Amino acid sequence: MTMPKMSDTMTVGTLVTWHKKVGDIVKSGDILADVQTDKATMELESYYDGTILYQAIQEGQDIPVDALLIIIGKPGEDYQSILKKFEAPKPETSPIIENSPPTTNSQSESSSSSSTSIHIVNNQEDNRLKASPLAKKIAQEYQINIHEVKGSGDGGRIIKRDIDNYLELLQTQSTTTKSTTSYIYDNYEEIPLNNMRKVIAKRLTESKNNAPHFYLTMKIDMDNAIEARKKLNALSETKISFNDIIIKAVASALKKHPKVNSSWLEDKIRINHHINIGVAVAIEEGLVVPVIKNADIKGLSQIANEVKEYVNKAKGKGLAPEDFTGNTFTISNLGMFGIEEFTAIINPPDACILAVGAIVEEPVVKNGQIVIGNTMRITLSCDHRVVDGAVGSEFLQTIKSYLEDPLRILL
Numbered sequence: 345m346t347m348p349k350m351s352d353t354m355t356v357g358t359l360v361t362w363h364k365k366v367g368d369i370v371k372s373g374d375i376l377a378d379v380q381t382d383k384a385t386m387e388l389e390s391y392y393d394g395t396i397l398y399q400a401i402q403e404g405q406d407i408p409v410d411a412l413l414i415i416i417g418k419p420g421e422d423y424q425s426i427l428k429k430f431e432a433p434k435p436e437t438s439p440i441i442e443n444s445p446p447t448t449n450s451q452s453e454s455s456s457s458s459s460t461s462i463h464i465v466n467n468q469e470d471n472r473l474k475a476s477p478l479a480k481k482i483a484q485e486y487q488i489n490i491h492e493v494k495g496s497g498d499g500g501r502i503i504k505r506d507i508d509n510y511l512e513l514l515q516t517q518s519t520t521t522k523s524t525t526s527y528i529y530d531n532y533e534e535i536p537l538n539n540m541r542k543v544i545a546k547r548l549t550e551s552k553n554n555a556p557h558f559y560l561t562m563k564i565d566m567d568n569a570i571e572a573r574k575k576l577n578a579l580s581e582t583k584i585s586f587n588d589i590i591i592k593a594v595a596s597a598l599k600k601h602p603k604v605n606s607s608w609l610e611d612k613i614r615i616n617h618h619i620n621i622g623v624a625v626a627i628e629e630g631l632v633v634p635v636i637k638n639a640d641i642k643g644l645s646q647i648a649n650e651v652k653e654y655v656n657k658a659k660g661k662g663l664a665p666e667d668f669t670g671n672t673f674t675i676s677n678l679g680m681f682g683i684e685e686f687t688a689i690i691n692p693p694d695a696c697i698l699a700v701g702a703i704v705e706e707p708v709v710k711n712g713q714i715v716i717g718n719t720m721r722i723t724l725s726c727d728h729r730v731v732d733g734a735v736g737s738e739f740l741q742t743i744k745s746y747l748e749d750p751l752r753i754l755l
Contacts, residue, residue: 345376345391345416349409351383351665353547356406358539359413360385368396370416378661382543383668384632385661392416397423400430406539475502482507540630548689555608555727559687562740564747566703566718572750582645587623587677589753590700591647593746595619595639596753598673601739605672606730607693613730622671622691623651625658632658633691635671644754675700685721695730696739699723720747 347357360378364370374390398415401407412430415423475483475490479502483490486507493510495502537545569589576584598605598619607614619640622633634654636647657663674691679702688699701721708717722743726736746753 345414346410347379347407347413348388350379350381350386350388352669353543354381354383354409356408356539357381358406359401359403361403362399364396366396366399370394370396376414380539380629382539383665384540384658384663385629386664388413390416395419397421398427473502474500476504478504479507486511538629540632544630547692551690551692555690555692556729557690557725558728558733558736559723559725560733560736560740561685561721561723562744564720564722564744565708566720566747569747569750570703570718576644580645582648584644584648585651586679586703587675587700588644588648588651589747589750590677591621591623591636591639591651591675592642592644592753593743593750594673594675594698595621595636595642596746597739597742599640600742601735603735604696604726604731604739606695607672608695608727608730609693616672618672620670620672622668622674622694623654624674624676624688624691625655627658627661632663632668633671633674634658634663634667635669637670674698679703679720685723687723688725690725690727695727696736697725698743699725 350357358380360380362377363375364377370376370390371393372390375387376390377388378385379388380386394416395418396414397417397419400412400414407413412426415426417423473490474495474497476497479493480490482488482504483493488507488510490502493502493506494500496506497503566586569586573584573586573589598621602615602617605616605619607616618638621636621639623636625632625634634657636642636650636654639647642650654663654667657667671691671694674688674694674697676688676697677700678686679700682702684701684704686699686701688697690697699722701723703718703720705716706719707714708719709715710717722740724736724740726733
């Protein structure tokens with residue numbers, strides 16, 4: 345078996361976990377491994393019945409699409425010809441390894457220093473320096489230039505008390521001058537990029553660099569939407585969120601403004617007649633965008649159920665390729681995190697993305713009176729090659745009209 349292409353944009357996968365080992369008997373449909381693609385971590389099934397004869401990579405390693413992954417056959421069967429075909433080296437031992445936790449800078453320094461002499465900040469070693477072993481150890485721990493410490497022991501020998509006094513002096517100076525002292529050192533953790541984060545970085549950098557973004561922001565009165573949601577949730581078994589209402593409003597608005605539901609294809613513009621809305625979901629590994637297909641013809645309860653299902657699948661690493669492909673427009677909602685307003689980078693191949701902020705209470709003018717109202721800010725990021733300012737503005741006006749009178753999207 346070679347590494348299959350598990351998403352439309354996948355070029356490399358990371359073997360996260362082997363569920364089987366060399367010598368195990370497997371059947372078609374058995375789960376062989378967890379593979380992290382550019383979109384999600386997914387289960388890889390066996391295509392064949394037989395015994396595992398060879399595993400080409402170890403856990404944590406990357407493997408390109410179509411590269412040799414595993415060999416399944418009869419016990420004792422010679423597979424050297426396959427290895428030669430793929431030019432893969434035969435492992436001396438079982439390739440399965442455990443993931444080791446990331447080490448911090450301070451940990452690596454302490455482990456390496458255990459077998460070396462005292463670290464002197466200015467690297468000027470003095471063979472005539474007199475210091476007790478304990479004093480040297482403390483100086484090493486705090487990265488103190490021990491040559492700057494005055495010894496009070498016999499013959500000017502530096503002892504623990506001298507190091508303690510020197511540290512006290514540095515702390516006092518730090519408090520009064522707010523300056524960085526010589527015993528403070530960096531403490532950090534470096535985490536290797538996974539495939540998802542690499543692809544997110546690559547695609548969004550390309551989007552930001554290649555697509556000329558412009559931004560339109562509008563404030564929406566959410567008082568009626570709040571009341572409508574209360575009534576809906578009193579009647580419906582499925583709890584409707586504000587995000588569900590926004591998805592439905594956006595889908596209905598896209599039907600009226602098809603130019604926003606478009607893609608730039610270098611030599612042509614594609615206007616999509618189907619409305620598939622990607623909903624950005626943050627997970628530990630990065631950002632995934634499951635897609636609500638044909639959102640314009642679905643009711644609020646159906647949208648709510650699909651979103652909940654996608655969020656649970658994303659957090660449980662259970663998204664399938666068809667769950668996050670085919671988007672024609674994307675919504676990124678950070679309102680639940682208290683973010684009132686932001687701009688988002690367009691998610692290719694879409695021409696636009698809508699950034700949704702929190703609903704906040706603030707003074708508003710109604711009927712000539714200043715009252716407390718509930719408002720929400722939305723920002724549309726547009727690819728100027730596809731969408732002009734007037735088109736984007738009309739689209740936002742339509743969304744505003746739907747959210748300020750939600751009954752219109754239920755008709």
